[in-house]
Amino acid sequence: MIVDVQQGTFAVSPPIHRGEEIVRRIAGLLARARAEGRPVVHVQHDGGPGDVLGKGSAGWPHHPLVAPRPGEIVVEKRHSSSFHDTDLHQRLTDAGIDRLVIAGMQTEMCVDSACRGAVALGYRVVLVADGHTTWDTPVIDVERIVAHHNRLLGQGFADVVAAADVTF
Template sequence: MADALLIIDMQTGLYAGPDHPFERERVLQTINQLIGRARHAGAPIFVARHTGPAGSAIAAGSPYWQVWHELDVDEARDQFFNKTRPSCFLGTDLAQRLRAMQLNELVIVGMKTQFCIDTTCRVAVELGFSVILPEDGHTCMDTATLSAAAIIEHHNATLAGAFVQRVSAAAISF
């Protein structure tokens, strides 16, 4: 059973930007189901917001920086934090918070697969945390060289084993 849920960069500027993420509605529904299970079990929910410099489209407080309004999280009860790098750990106090709460196993979901999901999974393991990656709980956009579906499939395969326990979201409990 997982200790905590970490949701990465489910923000208006990424979720509803000019290039929509692959299967975004399904991924949002999957994440909201995991939020419901975590809440029911009393597991903490951490919400990362990628934050750009002042004046950028995703500067703190800007409309695009806000968490997508249909994501079932609440700043009053969930643990929000800002990051400026692909890793949720670099320059944040996430590792300290997790250790203080004696949380060891994280479910990691959100966006973008090849950047913040990949980096955070790898760094979490380097820091001694165990990671569960729902193969159907993260997404990205098509690139000039690869479709989003291919990027997701590649990262699910590459991260599985050495870095994460890869499962379907339906198999996860808190």
């Protein structure tokens, strides 16, 4: 499940931390999942009119390295959680999916919410430890945000696994 890897997150200043590196890593995971015939889910955030990720804006489309292919699940959302006010849970249930490998953007927001929401609905979750990123905040830098969420989510919410070690 690829969360909010959209062109707008690369177009702002400052750009998302190590964004190009992370998107290439996610693209590698995506290629492996596709090669193994695994279902792929793309989540796309609509920040509303005027937002860099607003539907129809230049930032709305998926990053080209991880763009959906025909037949892959695409879910549009307006909240941090991929499950809030979307049909994601139903689509996953219909497809017989009970385990999610999650990567994407923004660590402390939509990636965190995706992991927690999935666990609350009974999914087994793998968080790609080196497959999510965010921006520095005035309070904490991005490296600490990512490390903190890997540690926190690894304590009962997800198996936290490096991209090279992910199995599908």
